[in-house]
Amino acid sequence: MNLMIQKIPAEPGPSIGAILIDSGRLTPEAAELVLDRQKTEGIRFGAAGVALGLICEEDIQQALARQYGYPFLAPGDDSVSEEVVAAFRPFSPIVEQLRALRSQLMMRWLDARSGLRALAVVSPGAGEGRSFIAANLAVVFSQLGQRTLLVDADLRRPRQHGLFRLPNRHGLSSVLAGRVEVAEAITRIPGMIDLSVLPAGAVPPNPQELLCRPQFAELMAGLQTQHEVVVVDTPAAGESADYQFVAAQSGGALVVARRDVSLIRNIQSLVSSLQQGNVAVIGTVLNNG
Known part of the structure; x- marks a missing residue:
């Protein structure tokens, strides 16, 4: 034949x-x-x-x-906050820096830590750009074609639902409280193809207790099998110990510091506490904004 x-x-x-x-x-x-x-x-x-x-x-x-099929949103699209700059201006200098960060993370984290796909984005205090980095980092990973999930684990002052214009009635807190299934709480972001977001949900009276529950560890393990990249926003380290539980279940952490705002001693203390909890500190980002 x-x-x-x-x-x-x-x-x-x-x-x-x-x-x-x-x-x-x-x-x-x-x-x-x-x-x-x-x-x-x-x-x-x-x-x-x-x-x-x-x-x-x-x-x-x-x-x-x-x-070339590179997903981004048109200028003026108000379905996502303009603070998520990677979604609107994929070729701007700041997004080029985020892509460089993505490349470093792929070499140091995704390749080196096989099987661990979650990265906690942490910082010593509030207002240091932690949520900004987490949101934009999730976008640039999704633009690479990686099936990406952004989790807002800041159950005290959540921001990701605002950045992605999502309702915050149900989210991580609802899932951990057993009120909804995780699939009901995750939202696919239109126009971003490979990006989904799990918002924090309603602010609970007992955030630390929820994060300490075995359900959180089980949830994080499950999410890492369903997604190629899981980026996790966390509460400020200086305001509670919540970040320790989140980072421990993520396995890796990216420390964010802000120029002229973050104190060196606070950054050193944060890195030390993460390492003591057997969390791999993948790197540190200096936010100039």
Whole structure:
């Protein structure tokens, strides 16, 4: 029997011009002007549009991201807070730094600690950028195609539901209290494809007791089998011992410090307490914001 294998050409994706028109960045009439300039000067469509002043470099980068299936949200989309900058400006300098952090974590954490997929994001005090880093780090992991879950384990001052515009009636606290199943509390983020969020839920009167329960350890173990990356936001270390229980069940921790805010002695104390609890401190991030 002779088999003849025929290569089927891949269906071409939309052109940069079509994407810019579809997103409202160019009118069809303006696109014709860009095409004329492109043919006359023998340059790329994007370069011609910039030369005419009809589009900017950021427009081109966003169109390229859409052309190559790189998930991001359109500017002005209010379904997610603008503080989640990685969801809106994937090529900005700050997001490039987040991608560099992602690369370091993949080498030091995901590859080195096989089977452990959860990372607790911790900081000595409030206002040091812990929730910001956790949210944006989860986004850049999901943009890599990793099935990512962001867990808000700050049962005292939760923020992730606000950043992702989610209702906070049910969440981690509800699951640990046995009021809902975890699948009911997790929300897939539209437009982000591989990103889901488990918000904190209603603030309970006994957050530490909930996190100490065997159910939390079982939950974290289960979540790590269902997702490739689990990023966990935690309460400020200086305000309670909650972070210790969360980090212990995560296995790894990323310490966030803020320039001109965090004290060195507090950072050292936090790292020491994590290590004493057999938590691998994967690295430290200095937040300049």
